[in-house]
Amino acid sequence: MGPAMKTLVSRCPIEEAMQVLSGRWPTLLLYYLKDGTKRFSDLQRDNPTISPKMLALELRKLESAGIVQRTEFGGYPLRVDYLLTPAGLRLVPLIDALGAWWEGVAEPGPAAAAGVPQDGAPAR
Amino acid sequence: MGPAMKTLVSRCPIEEAMQVLSGRWPTLLLYYLKDGTKRFSDLQRDNPTISPKMLALELRKLESAGIVQRTEFGGYPLRVDYLLTPAGLRLVPLIDALGAWWEGVAEPGPAAAAGVPQDGAPAR
DNA sequence: TGGAAATTACGCACCTTTTCGTAACCATGG
DNA sequence: CCATGGTTACGAAAAGGTGCGTAATTTCCA
Numbered sequence: 001m002g003p004a005m006k007t008l009v010s011r012c013p014i015e016e017a018m019q020v021l022s023g024r025w026p027t028l029l030l031y032y033l034k035d036g037t038k039r040f041s042d043l044q045r046d047n048p049t050i051s052p053k054m055l056a057l058e059l060r061k062l063e064s065a066g067i068v069q070r071t072e073f074g075g076y077p078l079r080v081d082y083l084l085t086p087a088g089l090r091l092v093p094l095i096d097a098l099g100a101w102w103e104g105v106a107e108p109g110p111a112a113a114a115g116v117p118q119d120g121a122p123a124r
Numbered sequence: 125m126g127p128a129m130k131t132l133v134s135r136c137p138i139e140e141a142m143q144v145l146s147g148r149w150p151t152l153l154l155y156y157l158k159d160g161t162k163r164f165s166d167l168q169r170d171n172p173t174i175s176p177k178m179l180a181l182e183l184r185k186l187e188s189a190g191i192v193q194r195t196e197f198g199g200y201p202l203r204v205d206y207l208l209t210p211a212g213l214r215l216v217p218l219i220d221a222l223g224a225w226w227e228g229v230a231e232p233g234p235a236a237a238a239g240v241p242q243d244g245a246p247a248r
Numbered sequence: 249t250g251g252a253a254a255t256t257a258c259g260c261a262c263c264t265t266t267t268c269g270t271a272a273c274c275a276t277g278g
Numbered sequence: 279c280c281a282t283g284g285t286t287a288c289g290a291a292a293a294g295g296t297g298c299g300t301a302a303t304t305t306c307c308a
Contacts (some may be wrong), residue, residue, distance in 0.1 A: 006150055006292075009173045014151050014219055017226035022146035023293090025140050040257050049133045051295055055273055066229045067287035077256035085149055087229040094221050095138055101218055102141035105190045105211040130266075147267095164283050175269055190293060200276045201282035 006050070020065045025058040026052060027095050033068065034092055037083040067091060144189045149174060149182040151219050154208070158190065158216055159209040191215060 005019040021027060032038060032046045043055060050058075059082060062068040067088040073079040084092070105113075129143040145151060156162060156170045167179060175183075183206060188190040191212040199230040208216070 009148060009171070010152065012152070012223065013226045014153070014223035015148060017222045018148065018151050020226075021222075022142070024133065024139060024142065027135070027142050028136070031138065032135070041255095047133070052258065053260095053296090054294065057294090072257095074178070077254090077302090078258080078301080080257060087225075090178065090228070091208075091225055094218065094225055097218050097221070098141045098145075099136065101211075101215055102137045102144075104214070107211075121214035165281085168283095173269095175271095176284065177286090178268065178269090181268090196283095200278085201280090202276085202284085204283065 018048075019068070021095075023058075025054060026062060029058060029062065030067070030092060030095055032086065033084050033088070035081060037081050039082070040080055043082070050100065062088075142192070143221075144185065147179060147182075150186060153186065154191070154212065154216060154219055155181060157206060157208050157212070161205045163206070164204055167206070186212075 003021055008015055008019065028047060029043065032043060038046070040052075040055065040059075042051065043051065043059075047055075059068060059070065063070045066085055069083055069085050071083075072082040073081070129146055132139055133206065143145050152171060153167065157169060162170070164176075164183075167183075168174065168176065171179075183192060183194065187194050191210055193207055195207075196206040197205070233243065
């Protein structure tokens with residue numbers, strides 16, 4: 001990932017989007033949130049290598065970018081739900097397209113392309 | 125921007141693609157290389173804030189990912205051309221789509237949204 | 249029945265690892 | 279001395295992991 005993207009060098013929307021999506025976690029979280037509402041501990045289980053600190057930071061970044069909605073229910077133990085906003089849902093197919101593109105990078109060219117429609121599946 | 129992506133935590137093509145594209149420079153360089161062949165100094169001029177060190181590192185990363193082709197011509201002063209490979213060209217519209225998506229993130233969405241989050245629907 | 253322990257979703261301080269900017273330098277031929 | 283296409287060393291900054299703490303309710307268990 002990614003470099004220090006705390007600042008921007010252009011007013012390009014692409015750079016702004018990459019500022020949010022750069023790094024290992026944002027797209028992986030997108031992937032797991034595709035399925036619907038998840039809780040903090042669900043996402044920890046889905047992805048055992050993320051630390052709670054990073055999970056909280058990334059979720060808040062996605063929230064403030066308008067990609068994820070956070071809903072806090074009072075009471076104890078505290079309960080919080082995360083789900084994709086409409087903008088987040090619109091992003092999903094674009095990310096999937098990136099994964100499909102990467103799978104074809106090594107390929108020769110536009111010729112042979114008999115692809116089985118498949119999902120971008122992160123094997124664990 | 126993004127976190128340190130020296131390692132992968134999954135075998136997901138999305139994560140692999142993000143490892144290459146994360147950060148400020150890869151997409152910006154893509155943007156400038158869209159126009160056709162560029163030289164090292166062209167890219168420095170296009171983007172005055174990148175240091176020669178970073179430019180060289182990023183170009184090599186893109187090259188080894190199969191996105192950029194580097195062509196060295198002998199003679200002095202040494203001349204080197206950079207241009208997008210077919211895979212790089214295929215990537216361009218996807219990046220553009222990300223930029224367009226970002227410009228619409230703040231927008232409401234196709235359907236009306238209305239609803240104060242409330243209790244009652246336990247997530248699975 | 250009372251006390252201990254578990255639970256959830258983090259925040260904080262501390263420390264290591266990685267990233268990236270700065271500046272200087274290089275080789276060559278014109 | 280200039281331009282080209284870099285490389286290297288240095289150091290600051292950012293990213294990211296670890297461990298500890300926390301709040302109020304519920305559950306466990308002797």
